[in-house]
Amino acid sequence: MDIKKKIIEQSIQLFEMKGFSETSIQDVVEALGVTKGTFYYYFSSKEQLLREIHLMYIDGLLKLQEQIMENPGTRYQTKLYETVKLLITQIKVTGRPARVFHREMRHLKPESASMVKQKRKLFRLNIQKIIESGMEHGEFRQDLRADLVAFAILGMCNWSYNWFDPNGPVTDEELVETYMETLLNGIVN
Amino acid sequence: MDIKKKIIEQSIQLFEMKGFSETSIQDVVEALGVTKGTFYYYFSSKEQLLREIHLMYIDGLLKLQEQIMENPGTRYQTKLYETVKLLITQIKVTGRPARVFHREMRHLKPESASMVKQKRKLFRLNIQKIIESGMEHGEFRQDLRADLVAFAILGMCNWSYNWFDPNGPVTDEELVETYMETLLNGIVN
Amino acid sequence: MDIKKKIIEQSIQLFEMKGFSETSIQDVVEALGVTKGTFYYYFSSKEQLLREIHLMYIDGLLKLQEQIMENPGTRYQTKLYETVKLLITQIKVTGRPARVFHREMRHLKPESASMVKQKRKLFRLNIQKIIESGMEHGEFRQDLRADLVAFAILGMCNWSYNWFDPNGPVTDEELVETYMETLLNGIVN
Amino acid sequence: MDIKKKIIEQSIQLFEMKGFSETSIQDVVEALGVTKGTFYYYFSSKEQLLREIHLMYIDGLLKLQEQIMENPGTRYQTKLYETVKLLITQIKVTGRPARVFHREMRHLKPESASMVKQKRKLFRLNIQKIIESGMEHGEFRQDLRADLVAFAILGMCNWSYNWFDPNGPVTDEELVETYMETLLNGIVN
């Protein structure tokens, strides 16, 4: 595997463990057995590395979301289910970059940040669109604001990165089911 | 007001704006017109300051939660409502320390962190207890895991600190209503 | 003597010997037996140090020039003589800062540079004024451009910093006499 | 044109704009669309490049001076005039390398420096020789030290690189005339 990729992977691991500010370039290159010069041969700055990590992650997420959106003939409940499942499953698959993604956006420079924010917004608006379409087709209640519901879903799912351990006693399927039941039918008896 | 309090307030403001690692003691004392020596007269380290901020915040939250829990004769749905309302209202009242609280826990030393985590856990377990009690009393469905639902509620609410502007077009009451409706009755038609 | 002054003096010596870019903060503080931290306690940057050196030098020069300008009753030839003498004598007195002054202006930031340039220009315009006044009073020929003559004088004198050794075989008085003779009466037989 | 020449020209431009120390090899090769490897194929070091620039310049100057010196039958005043004219005209023709030449000699290694200094000295001694010969032939006053006068001339002319803009309001002919009048006949009325 080429060095640039190794640097990115190692950085993700360290950023996730210690945080972006607390991880030095030295830490990264030392873990790989290369020199700082090598790092700066591939990246122009620490911030640029973080930007690449962010874009890589959100782009991957958007691509997967696209498949959900475009899958024809599915009900909107199913689309929502797929979305929640996507986010939770990512914890198992890419837990680390996800956590870096959620925690370290503040360290992007304004320009990088706005690029990333735009894509995150797109992801959120897609969820909102599912809800709105579901409302129009009579699947969902129409007396709720779709935008706020979208935020609720995102919060519920994303927060899981803070505590959910896919290798723990709760499986990701179980978590998804609980979230979806709560979301679709509520907890009231 | 005494200096120690001023330091805490100023720090909260700066930590929230720039982040803990990105804020130097110099920044804090400069904004107050005192010197670094003064800071170290009141605090033994930067970390200790952060710990005090965390404890102050979570203790305040726990005290308010206690009132909700102990209020006799209320239904569990109401207790849940009060809890969600508490968390969202805090954004308006103490948005800044809340954001610091959610973002900067990683910078606490293990001992401080475990103390804070324990209190956070207590807050979460209290929510869980409300749900469990509600289940026992027949208010809530019994086929869902109370612990996961508690996480869902916390995620939904806490995530709001990332985007919700209490001075924006959506009021905090509206947000609480939407969250509670979703939570209690679900979004399905 | 206080440390800030020591830093300035040591820097001047090193800048003169090795050049600004080639002198590191490390070099400076090592020569004084203090640490880099100390340097940055007194100066906000390497550039700020250079700026102080420049301003200190040109301000001193301007003050001395003022005395020459304001001395009443002297002929303009005398004022010119005093000016040339001032510049040459400075080599003996403050050779080092003078050389730093002449060589390292490029390393000032634009704002500092413009401040310094303005003062250097003032010094030159004062020379020009002496010549113009001398022309008006009939002391000097009126068929030469005073501004170009001022540049000629400055060039002649300032260039001396490149080669003149006040402890060498030529005395500064002798050099001043030769320059003034050349300047006032020319070298033609 | 071959690459080596291109590198030299590009370097001169960058050295003149930003200074030798402030210009990196990267800057140079990037501006030319080649790589650092290419640079080191043609030059053994950055210093060697500077040396070539210096030698190229001073050799050119010496060759032109030779023509002035050897031109038979001209008066010494004329030879002096030609010399001054040569130096001033060079600003228009080769302003950039000239400025690099005057400013960056400090960055030559001792061996290169001494080679260049020797040639610079030769140029100066040639001027001195003109003056001495002029004295012997009665063209010039004999009560001045020829060496110091030579320095005065060089200073006057070389300093012009610091301020004279050949495309500005003053023409180079005008400047040469003023310098020569001052030099030959003085400014006294």
Add this chain to the structure above:
DNA sequence: AATGAATGAGGTTTCATTCAT
């Protein structure tokens, strides 16, 4: 003839912290 990857030493700067006063 030219490239691209890699190095390693050194540069400026930041900053939490200490301590005598």
Add this chain to the structure above:
DNA sequence: GATGAATGAAACCTCATTCAT
């Protein structure tokens, strides 16, 4: 109570140079 001077470790980054290809 509070200050100001000083530290020292570490941060990010630059760059001339080397070398296998």
